[in-house]
Amino acid sequence: xxxxxxxxxxxxxxxxxxxxxxxxxxxxxxxxxxxxxxxxxxxxxxxxxxxxxxxxxxxxxxxxxxxxxxxxxxxxxxxxxxxxxxxxxxxxxxxxxxxxxxxxxxxxxxxxxxxxxxxxxxxxxxxxxxxxxxxxxxxxxxxxxxxxxxxxxxxxxxxxxxxxxxxxxxxxxxxxxxxxxxxxxxxxxxxxxxxxxxxxxxxxxxxxxxxxxxxxxxxxxxxxxxxxxxxxxxxxxxxxxxxxxxxxxxxxxxxxxxxxxxxxxxxxxxxxxxxxxxxxxxxxxxxxxxxxxxxxxxxxxxxxxxxxxxxxxxxxxxxxxxxxxxxxxxxxxxxxxxxxxxxxxxxxxxxxxxxxxxxxxxxxxxxxxxxx
Numbered sequence: 001x002x003x004x005x006x007x008x009x010x011x012x013x014x015x016x017x018x019x020x021x022x023x024x025x026x027x028x029x030x031x032x033x034x035x036x037x038x039x040x041x042x043x044x045x046x047x048x049x050x051x052x053x054x055x056x057x058x059x060x061x062x063x064x065x066x067x068x069x070x071x072x073x074x075x076x077x078x079x080x081x082x083x084x085x086x087x088x089x090x091x092x093x094x095x096x097x098x099x100x101x102x103x104x105x106x107x108x109x110x111x112x113x114x115x116x117x118x119x120x121x122x123x124x125x126x127x128x129x130x131x132x133x134x135x136x137x138x139x140x141x142x143x144x145x146x147x148x149x150x151x152x153x154x155x156x157x158x159x160x161x162x163x164x165x166x167x168x169x170x171x172x173x174x175x176x177x178x179x180x181x182x183x184x185x186x187x188x189x190x191x192x193x194x195x196x197x198x199x200x201x202x203x204x205x206x207x208x209x210x211x212x213x214x215x216x217x218x219x220x221x222x223x224x225x226x227x228x229x230x231x232x233x234x235x236x237x238x239x240x241x242x243x244x245x246x247x248x249x250x251x252x253x254x255x256x257x258x259x260x261x262x263x264x265x266x267x268x269x270x271x272x273x274x275x276x277x278x279x280x281x282x283x284x285x286x287x288x289x290x291x292x293x294x295x296x297x298x299x300x301x302x303x304x305x306x307x308x309x310x311x312x313x314x315x316x317x318x319x320x321x322x323x324x325x326x327x328x329x330x331x332x333x334x335x336x337x338x339x340x341x342x343x344x345x346x347x348x349x350x351x352x353x354x355x356x357x358x359x360x361x362x363x364x365x366x367x368x369x370x371x372x
Contacts, residue, residue: 048137049174050173057176057179060103062083068113068118084100087101089133101124105120106120118146121142125141141196143178143197153194160267165314166228167228170264171198172197175194200250210253212260220259222261225262231308231357234296235340241264250263272336274289304353304358312347
């Protein structure tokens with residue numbers, strides 16, 4: 001009798017083990033857990049304009065005098081004056097497309113005629129007419145122009161490429177040869193280097209994040225993202241930035257993280273670019289932009305060790321950017337590699353690194369107003 005009861009209990013256990021129960025107490029007919037239906041995440045991709053490094057040739061035809069005279073600064077979130085223009089660019093099929101656009105003058109330091117002959121611009125593009133062109137899916141782009149001397153445009157472009165190597169939290173950039181044609185025929189036609197920059201919303205989407213407009217102090221932002229950005233700024237010799245004022249820094253918020261992520265841009269005042277008009281803020285008491293000063297938060301040695309290891313791992317790719325760039329003068333390449341050598345020597349010397357990155361002196365000045 002006991003043996004029969006024992007067999008019956010075992011049979012019942014085996015039968016129950018074939019029927020699975022989900023979190024709601026329901027089973028499916030096969031006895032397996034029903035598949036959990038999850039909404040597929042939309043994969044963020046780089047838009048066509050930034051999928052290759054070939055120099056983009058384009059022509060902007062507009063009444064140039066009103067653009068060059070539009071130097072009055074705009075307030076934050078204030079829309080600039082629209083200047084109608086026509087941009088000509090090659091299509092995917094090899095023909096030339098002419099797109100009606102609006103141009104807005106932007107920036108701060110480089111917007112002033114006292115500093116730059118030619119101001120930086122924003123290109124406002126009609127999405128419906130850009131299909132089949134390099135501007136497909138674009139609605140707004142920043143154009144870094146030549147200011148006074150186009151030589152430094154290439155220098156700044158390469159800084160964006162270095163930043164791209166170090167982190168995805170960086171703006172994509174495309175070097176362009178831009179021809180400016182005055183439709184009123186009062187200005188000579190000129191062709192100069194320029195840099196097209198990824199739109200703020202696009203860099204956020206690519207990192208599965210959204211723009212974050214509120215003020216936030218650097219020490220309260222995501223630790224690794226902020227440490228990487230701040231040490232990158234030190235590497236290139238740039239002090240012209242502020243997280244709390246979002247000056248030459250944009251913040252984005254990732255749904256998986258509790259704190260904002262900073263993304264730096266605008267590097268013309270860096271020592272590595274060494275533009276002739278660049279100068280450090282007087283409050284910092286630096287002799288020139290070539291003199292480095294760390295302006296980020298103080299992090300523990302464990303954080304610095306991780307960041308330094310990443311910079312060391314990326315060193316061959318960073319050096320290759322300059323060594324393989326044919327548009328640079330060899331003297332500038334040699335000078336830049338020596339500048340980078342100084343940085344790498346420092347981060348690999350524990351005592352010197354501690355003095356620079358963990359010394360609380362010299363970083364209290366928040367810079368607002370320099371740069372673009």
